[in-house]
Amino acid sequence: MPARPLDDVLLELQELALATVAPQAQRIDQAGEWPETSLRALQKAGMGGLVVPEEKGGLGHGLYGLMRACETLGQHCASTAMCYGMHAVGSAVIAAKATREQTQLYLEPIVRGRHLTTLALSEPGSGSHFYLPEMRIERLARGYRLDGTKSFVTNGSHADSYVMSGVSEAGATPGVFSMLVVPGDSPGMEWSAEWQGSGMRGNSSRNVDLRGVELGPHALLGEEGEQAWYVFNVVTPFFLTAMAGTYLGVAQGALDETRQHLQTRRHAHSGQTLAQSALLQHRIGSLWGMLERARRLCYYAAEQGDSHGPDAMPAILSSKAEAADAAVTIANECLTLAGGIGYARGSRFDRHLRDARAAHVMAPTTDLLRTWAGRWLLGEPLLSG
Numbered sequence: 001m002p003a004r005p006l007d008d009v010l011l012e013l014q015e016l017a018l019a020t021v022a023p024q025a026q027r028i029d030q031a032g033e034w035p036e037t038s039l040r041a042l043q044k045a046g047m048g049g050l051v052v053p054e055e056k057g058g059l060g061h062g063l064y065g066l067m068r069a070c071e072t073l074g075q076h077c078a079s080t081a082m083c084y085g086m087h088a089v090g091s092a093v094i095a096a097k098a099t100r101e102q103t104q105l106y107l108e109p110i111v112r113g114r115h116l117t118t119l120a121l122s123e124p125g126s127g128s129h130f131y132l133p134e135m136r137i138e139r140l141a142r143g144y145r146l147d148g149t150k151s152f153v154t155n156g157s158h159a160d161s162y163v164m165s166g167v168s169e170a171g172a173t174p175g176v177f178s179m180l181v182v183p184g185d186s187p188g189m190e191w192s193a194e195w196q197g198s199g200m201r202g203n204s205s206r207n208v209d210l211r212g213v214e215l216g217p218h219a220l221l222g223e224e225g226e227q228a229w230y231v232f233n234v235v236t237p238f239f240l241t242a243m244a245g246t247y248l249g250v251a252q253g254a255l256d257e258t259r260q261h262l263q264t265r266r267h268a269h270s271g272q273t274l275a276q277s278a279l280l281q282h283r284i285g286s287l288w289g290m291l292e293r294a295r296r297l298c299y300y301a302a303e304q305g306d307s308h309g310p311d312a313m314p315a316i317l318s319s320k321a322e323a324a325d326a327a328v329t330i331a332n333e334c335l336t337l338a339g340g341i342g343y344a345r346g347s348r349f350d351r352h353l354r355d356a357r358a359a360h361v362m363a364p365t366t367d368l369l370r371t372w373a374g375r376w377l378l379g380e381p382l383l384s385g
């Protein structure tokens, strides 16, 4: 049990979200602005080390803590939740088997709120099949040299380091790749144009070319050959959990605002609010049930993951898929229930729907997750290309 209980952390996060994150959400969406103020406030409050083990100075929370943190932020600003979540995933990957040098270089500044990291796995070539990187890693006498392109890197060009994947030979077995941490100021990194997403507009999910980027001997995470361990024990659970939490938050935000709208929108001809319509009462009740079903599965998945329970794998794989289905359906329905106000360009309902739509697109996509869960349940290999 971590020294600082999760309830205490979440209370502070909720206050910070209301005071700092929520007031900026609309501007971040409209301007496509990276949520710097909110992320710095989170770092200043000590949240940068949420999933870094206590013996390394962090708060020592696991998957359940990460899910709840992203959910709390996602209710107010999906981009902030995603940027924070990707930092947390990157820090969990670094922390998993950090050497003394990696602890000093990355984890200590992360827990002091001075270092932001992020996960950069996707590539233009393999697209949503993020476990098939083509980035080439060449071994040097003292270190490594990288050549390739990473795509859709959340926190792109703003992070202090990037957790990347690569292979030392072409055509490696799926899931067999090395993970390295790349300092953001490494010579040879060139960022593409600004991110212009339909939703998640504050993400700064940009592409980066790496041309002969040279890294020192401390860049490699873990030992050569244990990368499958990273993929299944750290990358997949933390990545999916951060995303599931974010989309639960988006759905909750949409539902809360819709309830408020229905309670205050009053028709002149009847003198009644929309909340008094039996049909709309039924629809709100159904949406609440849908969200709560998804949330229970997601919380169960995170708890199973933290305790290495027997359902951990299918539950974690299903959690992001369930959260994605719930968020897209709920945000879409909420926009309908908010009528013309909801449909207005730049309305909060419009933003929630655009943010939610990223859920099915971001890898592992919903289709892939359902297939992987099925493969696991049927005893078939998860990664078959």
Ligand SMILES: Cc1cc2nc3c(=O)[nH]c(=O)nc-3n(C[C@H](O)[C@H](O)[C@H](O)COP(=O)(O)OP(=O)(O)OC[C@H]3O[C@@H](n4cnc5c(N)ncnc54)[C@H](O)[C@@H]3O)c2cc1C
Pocket (backbone or CB within 6 Å): 086, 119, 120, 121, 122, 123, 124, 126, 127, 128, 129, 130, 151, 152, 153, 154, 155, 197, 199, 200, 203, 205, 358, 360, 361, 362, 363, 364, 365, 366, 367, 368, 385
């Ligand atoms: C907002 C946002 C933030 C992101 N942040 C990050 C990040 O921080 N780090 C990171 O590494 N990546 C990130 N990504 C990348 C993301 O996870 C995906 O890798 C990327 O969106 C894949 O896009 P693509 O067009 O290449 O997909 P494609 O691979 O072209 O897939 C397109 C569609 O085809 C489907 N499909 C693909 N292959 C098959 C198949 N064999 N059978 C059936 N269906 C298939 C997919 O499910 C998908 O629906 C982000 C993406 C977005 C949109």
